Amino acid sequence: MDSKECVLSVAYNNRKEEVVCKKGTVLLEALTKEQTAFIDTPCGGKGLCGKCKVKAAGEGLPPLSEREQEKLTDQEIKEGYRLACLLKVEGDWSISIDAKISQATILEDGVEFDVELLPSIRKNYLEVTKPTLEDQRDDFSRIRDALNIKGFRMPLPELYHLPAVLREKDYAITVAHNKSYIIKVEPGNTEHLNYGIAVDIGTTTVVAFLLDLNTGRKMDAVSGLNSQKSFGQDVISRINHTLQKEEGLEHLHKRIITQINGMIWDLAEKNSISIDNIYSIVLAGNTTMMHLAAGLPPANIAASPFVPVIMDRLVEPAREVGIEIAKSGCAYFLPCISGYVGADIVAAILASGMTKKDELSLLIDIGTNGEIVLGNSESLVCCSTAAGPAFEGAHIQHGVGGIAGAINTVKLDSDKLAITTIADQRPLGICGSGIVDAAALLIKAGILDETGRLLSKEDAEKGNISLSEKLTEVESNPALVLAGKSEAKNSEPIFLTQKDIREVQLAKASIAAGIKTLIKDSGKSIEDIQQVYLAGGFGSFIDKTNAVVIGLIPKELEHKIKVIGNAAGTGAVMASFSESCLLDTDRIAKLARYLELSSSPAFQDEYIKNMYFGNS
């Protein structure tokens, strides 16, 4: 063996694996290169967030760096934790990765919907006339004539199989096709086997649905953290990866395609179907995720004026992008509206049905970004705010996504702080809905003032304020203790700090300002809005009243809120089941007008106004 290679023994998720890498490789790279593990790296591996903790043991381990000493607790240091992004591999070490991040419980379900079941891809059983010396039509013409579709084409890989398939069951054949292409020919009658996949590629999480295109049944769903996460938590870090490394784009493209293929295999296996009977895949995601999935360079989305390569809906042979369904199956990439309002929002608009109605609706999707759409069947205006990460747990000291063990509600129970966690597990962090609850509670208790300042424990006790016993100090600033050392899963207290509150303040200000800017821009008043759709995982768990208390959503809209869950996923499913929905996405993308907030003085005004807590 090359003396410059190191062999890591990696324990992860009850599995052990060997990872071979060059001496000197950054540990994080070595661990994520072959998709060995999902490691949470919100900062993109820059040593800033301290979330890529792994246990490392073995000879040649260098002493802790200053940064590691700063980011790791004494307990963690004692247990041998290191930051994978700061450590270069120097020997044949044993690495142990906490599996918490992979135990994601992610919202797979969206709203109920009602569409006409008429997918783009249909199957037809045909008993084709056999050739004779009097009827020497070629094989392809026999099928085209039988289907009676003009201007019809068949890809070469399918034509290749056609003669054999046609003759295998004596000219009885089933054809999977859309309006212009034959996707596949199968011997005999296989009309009953007609499946599709819909995928919502979130920056954080990926959800895939298996669909029975004959019955309109959502058969199954799987989800997982986006496997590109090790290249950065947000779209900008991922775009930077494509710029900094020559093969960066290919990395990210392959990552997501491999993940989607894995999900397809899982779904097919679990449901005992063949991937050869999956004829379509509909993909939704933000504009950058769509670029990465299609293998297109997203570089210019990152810098002003934020220009994508293409926003039209793409219809490509799935194999062209590496997706493994039936060989000539179709991949439909839903259209985007702008560099920061993507196909996920188009799909969410479709799912909300807002463009089918005359009444004015507002749609808010708080994911890694916060996108806001205002409109009806006549017009649509939308914007994107850099709001999301705080509500997804990023930039929050003990913030986590909507995973098992995340504190998702915080309230007072007989004057005592009471929390619940997702899946009722011991708490390991706080997610978006918990953050909103906690902030609202602090406001209501009088601990958090309009300007965003927390009272110190001392001052709170002086004022005899309830909850003051839960206050403490972190880095010389006040903080709320949500779970003590003994309660917390990682034996590490969970706080909400003054700094966290500042992050929430910025995030809620930008959402609220976005809403108000859209209303102003379209010449409407807040009273004109009849319905507010809250989409995304965060939206599903949020306490609406508390969202109003902290000023995330204007008070006037409190009773008009409808939670529509994973609306992007729902929209992708709808587009799979109904060609008319698929075509609606083109109409939605065309109807929508994008408002660029980065250059909007009106938004800046509102942003500063809405920085205050409470409903202005």
Added chain:
Amino acid sequence: MDSKECVLSVAYNNRKEEVVCKKGTVLLEALTKEQTAFIDTPCGGKGLCGKCKVKAAGEGLPPLSEREQEKLTDQEIKEGYRLACLLKVEGDWSISIDAKISQATILEDGVEFDVELLPSIRKNYLEVTKPTLEDQRDDFSRIRDALNIKGFRMPLPELYHLPAVLREKDYAITVAHNKSYIIKVEPGNTEHLNYGIAVDIGTTTVVAFLLDLNTGRKMDAVSGLNSQKSFGQDVISRINHTLQKEEGLEHLHKRIITQINGMIWDLAEKNSISIDNIYSIVLAGNTTMMHLAAGLPPANIAASPFVPVIMDRLVEPAREVGIEIAKSGCAYFLPCISGYVGADIVAAILASGMTKKDELSLLIDIGTNGEIVLGNSESLVCCSTAAGPAFEGAHIQHGVGGIAGAINTVKLDSDKLAITTIADQRPLGICGSGIVDAAALLIKAGILDETGRLLSKEDAEKGNISLSEKLTEVESNPALVLAGKSEAKNSEPIFLTQKDIREVQLAKASIAAGIKTLIKDSGKSIEDIQQVYLAGGFGSFIDKTNAVVIGLIPKELEHKIKVIGNAAGTGAVMASFSESCLLDTDRIAKLARYLELSSSPAFQDEYIKNMYFGNS
């Protein structure tokens, strides 16, 4: 080295090469596998034709087989010739291959033509508006809007490069596109670089043209023997190869694609252009050649009812079939009419212009098969006869194609037999036009009677018939000596034998019968025909009077014959230069009605009638 491997030292065409193969490999396979050499194998390597002669020397050579003793002359045996198809490699031998077959001089030029220069693929220079915060359209939309073409698409590989190309010369860009697709984007103004390729894939020879799509200039042409020839001389042997070997189809597909790519490279290099500026390739060939070039299984063409996979014109990304031009360049496979009337005939019809006229025309293409078309702008009827091989030199003892050294005319000069050869080289065989001349001469001399019987030398001398001194006996039958041992290039006399005459008789009978069957079927009389187009290499050199003398062409048509050369190639060139010609090929294929002769009693009648020599 593996002891079971043998290393052959192969001398060919002034080159020496090493060929490594497994012990026991048939020599022919070893020599042709890597396209080391073109070896003529009309019988498809079955030990029947005796044309795959190579010199072999070295240890372990087995004694001559009976078949080899039969097929090789004493001189050849003395010189060490063996039949490559019958010999298994047993040692590290030296092999020497006569290069005669590679010195092909093939008709590259067709008729003059006059088309409107408006190719499917055009180039447009654009100075695209730069993006700003007020104009955030994506890169693709900028180009689509600038070209003002709706429903326009761009393949992923081109979209991938778009952002970089657009910005390389400050949003000045040249777009190569057809009506629905962008083929390529290039930085700056490259409108002047716009090339296409047209290929005529004959069963025997392949001709490729390099075309300047801006000027309509035929810049250059190259030709070569079809590299699939080592798998059999005719379409049936090649189809059999796809049936007999699992990878047979792939072999043949790769062979022809590799050959075409080699020709493209040669043309590009010779003319100092880049293959990245070649945006289209138009392919013509018979139905089987088109299937093999597209990689489609031709199996069902071989057996009744002779059904192809597809006959429609195919438009495929060139890279999809392995053709190396600009990455997203288009390959246009011209349409076919039936299993035995292919895209070459469609192209020839286009080149003849017969469907543009009201007058009735007859088109005859005698290649490896003999295809005949009768019609005008209103109707077209066509057929195919298994006539060709004799006129291409196959099944004729000393028959060769139209190569240098082929006897191409035979006449009487002051009562003496006089021959000419292609390229004025010493004779090495006789090609189609020479065969027709010789047969006509023998008829006129009274040596060949109506029934096809040759007078013996003895009888001819008794009758005091001129030419009798040139008669001899081969295998106890009369034969005409065309070149004596001392004249012939291979020091081997060149005969036309009684058996050869029988082959000619069958071939001319089927062409003549085909013509008459078509006339009868379309309810016309021979006088209605205003023009006869003779296409193909054979047609170009044939003596029209002699063709009438032997009864190949009816006497009534003698003065209506127009030679149009490589009309298939010309048609492919026209379709490259003019989109309207390209679309005409679809119309021609649709207009044409195919008459299946194998089941036609009328044809059988005519066939027997026309078996006699002389014009019935």
